[in-house]
Amino acid sequence: MNPAIDGVAASRGGDDRAALPRLKSELLELNMGPQHPSTHGVLRLLIHTDGEIVHSVRPYIGYLHRCAEKIGEGCDCRQFVVYTDRLDYLAPMNCNFGYVVAVEKLMGIAVPERAEHIRVICAELQRIASHLIAFGTFGLDMGAWTPLLYAFREREVILNIFERLCGGRMLYNYYDIGGVRFDLPDGFAEEVVDFIDMFERKLDEYNTLLSYNKIFIERTADVGVLSVADANAYGCTGPVLRGSGVAWDCRRDDPYSIYDRFEFDVPTGQGEMGTVGDSWDRYMVRIREMAESCRIVRQAVKALPEGPIRTPELKKIVKVPAGAAYTRTESSKGELGFYVIADGGATPFRLKIRSPSFSNLHVIEKIGPGQMISDLVATVGSLDLVLGEIDR
Amino acid sequence: MEPAAIHQLLVEKFGDAVVGWHPDGPEPCAEVAPARVADVALFLRDDPRLAFALLMCLSGIDWDGYDAAGKGKSVAILGYRADGTPEAGERVATGDLGVAYHLYSYAHRHKFTLRARVPRAQPSLPTVCRVWPTAAWHEREAWDLLGIVFTGHPDPRRILLEDGWIGHPLRKDYAMPGAWEGVPLQGQPYAVSSAKPVLPPPSAPAPRPAPPDQGARGPAEGGSA
Numbered sequence: 001m002n003p004a005i006d007g008v009a010a011s012r013g014g015d016d017r018a019a020l021p022r023l024k025s026e027l028l029e030l031n032m033g034p035q036h037p038s039t040h041g042v043l044r045l046l047i048h049t050d051g052e053i054v055h056s057v058r059p060y061i062g063y064l065h066r067c068a069e070k071i072g073e074g075c076d077c078r079q080f081v082v083y084t085d086r087l088d089y090l091a092p093m094n095c096n097f098g099y100v101v102a103v104e105k106l107m108g109i110a111v112p113e114r115a116e117h118i119r120v121i122c123a124e125l126q127r128i129a130s131h132l133i134a135f136g137t138f139g140l141d142m143g144a145w146t147p148l149l150y151a152f153r154e155r156e157v158i159l160n161i162f163e164r165l166c167g168g169r170m171l172y173n174y175y176d177i178g179g180v181r182f183d184l185p186d187g188f189a190e191e192v193v194d195f196i197d198m199f200e201r202k203l204d205e206y207n208t209l210l211s212y213n214k215i216f217i218e219r220t221a222d223v224g225v226l227s228v229a230d231a232n233a234y235g236c237t238g239p240v241l242r243g244s245g246v247a248w249d250c251r252r253d254d255p256y257s258i259y260d261r262f263e264f265d266v267p268t269g270q271g272e273m274g275t276v277g278d279s280w281d282r283y284m285v286r287i288r289e290m291a292e293s294c295r296i297v298r299q300a301v302k303a304l305p306e307g308p309i310r311t312p313e314l315k316k317i318v319k320v321p322a323g324a325a326y327t328r329t330e331s332s333k334g335e336l337g338f339y340v341i342a343d344g345g346a347t348p349f350r351l352k353i354r355s356p357s358f359s360n361l362h363v364i365e366k367i368g369p370g371q372m373i374s375d376l377v378a379t380v381g382s383l384d385l386v387l388g389e390i391d392r
Numbered sequence: 393m394e395p396a397a398i399h400q401l402l403v404e405k406f407g408d409a410v411v412g413w414h415p416d417g418p419e420p421c422a423e424v425a426p427a428r429v430a431d432v433a434l435f436l437r438d439d440p441r442l443a444f445a446l447l448m449c450l451s452g453i454d455w456d457g458y459d460a461a462g463k464g465k466s467v468a469i470l471g472y473r474a475d476g477t478p479e480a481g482e483r484v485a486t487g488d489l490g491v492a493y494h495l496y497s498y499a500h501r502h503k504f505t506l507r508a509r510v511p512r513a514q515p516s517l518p519t520v521c522r523v524w525p526t527a528a529w530h531e532r533e534a535w536d537l538l539g540i541v542f543t544g545h546p547d548p549r550r551i552l553l554e555d556g557w558i559g560h561p562l563r564k565d566y567a568m569p570g571a572w573e574g575v576p577l578q579g580q581p582y583a584v585s586s587a588k589p590v591l592p593p594p595s596a597p598a599p600r601p602a603p604p605d606q607g608a609r610g611p612a613e614g615g616s617a
Contacts, residue, residue: 061551065552067537067552067561070561070562105418106418232445233526234526235524235526254501323417326419326448326494337449337494339449339492339494341453343458350451350453352451352452359526362528366525
């Protein structure tokens with residue numbers, strides 16, 4: 001039964017429905033993508049629709065598949081850092097971070113204090129940059145152009161900071177096994193603090209512009225509601241899980257690096273505009289997380305010590321002792337895990353990458369059906385997918 | 393709960409189906425008989441003492457050539473000859489395939505790693521996607537890239553590669569085809585690859601049309617054009 005059709009029939013005075021001959025209708029098969037502005041990359045959603053109502057959604061992925069895991073088996077541990085940049089190309093610092101932490105855990109080496117602080121600063125700045133893209137493109141999906149321009153304006157400052165740091169604007173290859181590749185340029189700390197000072201004021205601007213915009217709320221509240229049970233069953237993590245009201249963050253609850261030293265809150269969806277776990281909640285978690293990232297960056301810059309930026313005793317080609325470990329970190333999209341199996345050689349024996357967007361996309365099969373097609377666009381946008389890490 | 397205690401619970405409940413325990417290293421893990429994986433998974437999720445609600449990761453593994461002493465010879469990457477054909481590995485892969493399940497419990501905040509090994513000749517084990525729906529895609533990936541069959545899977549298609557792809561790339565004895573649908577894959581320069589691009593036959597360039605006579609319009613009158 002179709003709720004939309006039933007609703008229309010009821011509003012016309014339900015009785016004459018019985019007199020009508022049963023309309024024979026069939027599902028329409030519709031391809032959304034692989035080239036579609038709302039799929040945020042090369043993603044194909046095969047949709048069966050009943051009129052305007054989505055009946056089933058089936059994602060087809062793999063258009064960007066490079067078999068990064070096979071590449072990982074063929075180059076030594078240090079060389080693979082550059083490939084992690086290409087996983088989530090909107091948050092390469094976070095991907096670098098996850099990978100080096102995984103290898104270091106297996107090697108059992110400690111990283112110098114200064115390097116740890118630099119890593120945290122870069123990862124949090126990157127999280128802001130990534131969430132800015134999520135904010136901007138989600139606005140774009142909902143028909144708002146201006147937020148994207150605002151987001152890119154602020155992201156540009158972060159990219160300039162990173163460019164001064166390591167030369168790259170998009171793909172950084174900055175983290176290294178045992179530390180980071182370059183020390184901070186002169187005036188880096190002031191530059192970062194200036195940015196944070198400026199950026200915290202901008203967040204209010206974003207809220208006025210988009211978050212509490214009536215049209216935007218109408219488009220996103222009560223749309224694509226994800227329950228906690230579904231989020232857990234489908235392995236959703238990051239802002240998608242927190243949007244459903246679960247206060248869980250790897251940085252706080254399963255700490256790695258030096259995150260246990262910093263004070264920050266874990267924002268969750270509260271259902272302010274509708275139901276807990278709707279698209280607006282997922283969106284708002286990201287906005288609030290940017291403020292928390294600012295707090296972490298402030299603390300890390302303040303505590304930044306002098307000293308070496310990488311473990312001095314490491315050789316050029318590092319050998320990883322035999323063993324296996326799964327290590328997860330909180331990337332901007334959620335739980336980014338690397339399962340490294342080493343056999344004592346320079347290359348990993350097996351490297352499995354668990355990308356957050358992969359599981360976050362999977363849940364669309366569950367929450368997609370029953371919506372209007374235009375609401376499906378809102379739901380996909382609110383999941384903040386990056387196909388580079390889905391396809392790997 | 394510590395991994396060792398969880399392992400004890402599993403032994404009490406499943407007895408011989410728990411075939412191994414690897415307590416060393418950064419991540420202790422238990423190995424179970426592949427046929428019982430789905431039962432063990434259900435127990436791990438539903439027992440209130442364990443409550444593993446989240447399957448963090450499911451990884452397929454090709455154990456061929458693995459040697460914990462570090463003497464393993466991986467045949468992962470094979471070279472290519474000058475003409476672009478793949479080099480055949482000298483050693484035939486015989487090792488087991490395997491699956492690793494990484495679990496996390498939000499309720500108790502503990503982790504556990506479960507592994508199962510399947511023989512290369514018949515690499516199949518029951519699906520756990522009815523226990524953790526997220527496993528459905530990870531299992532499709534393990535089938536796609538490693539050729540591990542998950543019996544009872546509702547949608548056993550390839551996920552990342554094309555449906556018609558031949559072979560499973562993450563197997564240690566996988567040799568990449570020289571070309572796929574006419575596109576060279578092996579990383580050789582296009583010109584020396586076995587799949588030569590089909591170029592149009594060389595022919596004499598067509599005579600160019602004579603340029604229009606521009607002499608009639610002198611520079612003097614072009615001023616205001």
